[in-house]
Amino acid sequence: MKRSRRRLPLVVAGTCLAVLLGYAALDAGGIVPGVLTTSPLPPPAPTATPGTRTLPVVPQPTPSTSVGMPLSPLSGAGSAPSAAGVRKKLDPVLALPALADASFVVRDGQTGTVLLDEHGARPRVPASTTKLLSAAAIGQVFGPGEVLTTRVVRGASAGSVVLVAGGDSLLAPGRGRPAAVAGHAGLADLADQVAKALRTAGTERVTVSVDLGYAAGPLVAPTWSPSFRPDGVTGAVAMLGRSDQRALPGRPGPADPVESTLDAFVARLDETGVAARKAASPRTSAPADAPVLGSVRSAPVLDQLALALTESDNALTEILARQAAYRAAAGTSFADVGAWVVARVAELGVPVTGASLRDASGLSRQNRVTALLLTDLLAKAYDGRHLSLARAFEGLPVAGLSGTLADRYRSGAGHDAAGRARAKTGTLTGVDALAGNVVDDDGHLLVYAGLVAEAPAEQARAGLDRFVGTLAACGCR
Incomplete structure (x- = not known):
């Protein structure tokens, strides 16, 4: 999956711009440190209305709007994170008692290289991170602007x-x-x-x-x-x-x-x-x-999908996934739709070994997904060759700002990720999950997934947030 850093995909640039604007929004609100802070007023609650969104909508750059091609890299070659650097920084986090039964994977978001694999191939209950797979499948059926x-x-x-x-x-x-x-x-x-x-x-x-x-x-x-x-x-x-x-x-x-x-x-x-x-x-x-x-x-269906991801709307995800499966001539039972989602993800070239879905939203405890699969899918969304994936993931919540992450990362061990991490959350009794991307202190894009089992919800969530906050502040060279 390695690609020349001098050919960094345009999608990565757009993603990082959105994340940096998110950080600037938190900076201006006094939530994170920076030169833009003006007052401590919190942002308003996110809405289902694009015209009043609390976050800027940043379009993906195109050749006609970019300054030149190929784009220069996000960060210098010497700043690329190393597996040893990531392991050194994350070892104290992985040793937390709440994360004793967990799977973690970190990839370089610019090359797809795996930098950390802690039981990443072990199938686990993914909870609502299932919606990443469903979004990927839905995005292959419904085009931009398509409506119902x-x-x-x-x-x-x-x-x-x-x-x-x-x-x-x-x-x-x-x-x-x-x-x-x-x-x-x-x-x-x-x-x-x-x-x-x-x-x-x-x-x-x-x-x-x-x-x-x-x-x-x-x-x-x-x-x-x-x-x-x-x-x-x-x-x-x-x-x-x-x-x-x-x-x-x-x-x-x-x-x-x-x-x-x-x-x-x-x-x-x-x-x-x-x-x-x-x-x-x-x-x-x-x-x-x-x-x-x-x-x-x-x-547009893709706007509905973004809303479903931002708010982790289970019924809306199932409704859109069922329609996509129906239009693709697949079955419409929950199990049929789940199997169709896995098959469509496999068509993207993502290994789906160990994956099995009994629904599209993640409410089924019979679902199984690996952290390696989630990060592979996320990495493909930023490689510039899978624009349907990039569009499908546009609704990922931003740390400290929107959706299911609006009240997380504003303080505590994960605070460094505020405004610059995006992720899909997942929660069932005894299951906590998080999968997304973050730009680290060196300006490097990382993708990650953490699937935690059999831990008290509050401690598991704190451990996951610390994991992402550590990546944000890492550098990890």
Whole structure:
């Protein structure tokens, strides 16, 4: 995997620029040391709306915008970390009691060279770091700008219409918000279009059904704890849903998102003056080539994927992965989708020995992944030849700033990584994981993965944060 440092991929430059801007944001807020500090005000909470993101969106550089090609390296050849240097710095961290049963791998992010391998080939429960594999697979199916369409068509009988699910689980119950990811398309906007078409045709009363033929599958996985959905750990996995009903811990979503979305649409249509009611048996199949009465389009799928990674949204990840598998003519059960994800990752040239997935989100305790696989996948995202991977990983949380890392790295042993580490977290009872990248003190990109088992959550998380903080301050030559 070694490549000339004088041909450092453009994607690495873009990644490091984003990380450095993140550090600058923390510096200006007084969270990390630096010359930009102005006040100790904390950043606002991250949102699902690109227009109000708390982090800058940094586009990948292109030949037309770059200063020249090839780009000069991030750091001088003499500053490249060595395996011996990494081992020396990390040995005290790896000796922590909380990390006694763990796997760790560190790679040079610019060459892919393995600098540390501590049980890296041992298959372990990956928890939500599973989403890295799923994102890689989803990113191979959906291109930039591709969206999901929710339609309403004429039904088989007079005075009937059918709401056709198209995979958008983030529909606003009222008006859509064009700047938003969650709530981009709105049921009220869809109802307005349908009402106009019905009035033009002289139809004043309708019954409404729903077609769920697209990417159909079970709502919850058989390998999940029965408490996950009622506790809000995940929502039900359906190809139609509302942005205001996304599941959150302690605030579960509906057991049947389709039913509540259909009810909301019927109510919006009725508010337009068209007398609308839900069909007695609302599940149906839309007639082939039925006239379209209205349609709304979601935010781009890759923006939804970024949101799923940032917030570790289990249901949204499963929904997008199921659609990707369906479009690739694979099965749509949770196990089928998991197997398809592993197969698509293998097509990227990543060794998947020991990998087995029973879902796409990481909630299944039957999932197995290695730290070597995770770092190999991450390294490929920055090699300049796998832009779909780079796009898929754009939603990785930033240490101390966004998503599931917003409240980590602001103090303590991992503080050196604040603003310049990005990672996917993973947590199940008895399992803690972290996989991502960081720019070290010498300006060198490192990728890493840590999978910890059988340790108290607080101590395991502190150990993982110290691991990443040590890498950030390392140099490790």
